[in-house]
Amino acid sequence: MYRLLALALCVGLLFPAMAGCDSAAPSGDDPNNPGPFLPGAAMPGYPVSIDSLWGFADAEGRLVVEPQFDYADGFYENLAAIQQGLLWGYADSSGSVVISAQFDIAGRFEDGLAPVRSGALWGYVSADGSMAVQPTYDTARQFSEDRAAVKSGFSWGFVDASGAEAIPTQYATVGNFSEGLAAVETPEGWIYIGPGGGTQIAGPFANAGEFAGGLAPVLIGEAWGYIDTSGNIALNPIYEDAGSFHEGAARVRMDERWGYITTSGDYIVIPKIATAGDFAEGRAPVRFNDRWTYVKRSDGLVIGSPAYDSAGEFRGGIAQVAVGEHIGYINTSGDYVWFPTL
8 A cells, every 4th residue: 555755845846936845825815826725614425435335434534324335426515426236316414315226327416406317318307306307418517607518419508407498509519607608619619608698708719618717728729828708818828738727726738747827827836747637625636657646736845745546636625546446535634534445
């Protein structure tokens, strides 16, 4: 089993001078360093596996629901998708199955609804188990800002929480709504529309991502930059690839390596990372060579030596990691609260 090593890296090769070992804790007054980055509220439970059956542990690593499911996802809006045999349903924090296993695939709840597939078609189930949207679509995503992207045939559109078609299926590809805008692909290129379907930013762009913190990544020509909600260029297109901002930081790629920038374009971590995830609760998963660890949003330093085969986002102060096929959880310091089990 891999053990975490406490590292105090002040290496100019990887981290810029602004991320030195004597850097002060974030005050919350700087929009480029908007901490403190505190853990969110603990989830009702975290999925764990013992002898190939899944149950739930709490954030302290105590088993709260005995392993009994063939698979279990995390809790979203207090319900977790669980697998029994070949079918999926939902359990509450006590482990009681509150929506019977009846779906071929079950997604995560958001805005009171979850996408589910029955046979070849997708619909949406409510938290009480009733079908809010009957299986109608070839593909369906989670809700975001009272809109969910759905696909019929080769075209995407959006439904609202009542199941009504809010924006007809007409686009080749779409993003999710964020900050009142969604990126959609038209024959001319990518544009941004509002909740009613009207064009808000005409572009067109070669590609476009979601807004966060008032900025969105867009592909202009062969390089990525960022625009604001008025469509003005906020950060010039100089990146090979770029993600949306999370906690005031976005991952960007230069020379086939990833780093992180602030909303003003300053580097938190210069591009030296093989693969980079988004920040959540002050930590972002990063891969060096073939192993994962996490970097801190406050100073760009890693929390431990790369020790994991995969690493998820932090939720409620802990994150799921994998060593081989074994699943465990660590806290924000990199200490195990649940040692990897199978």
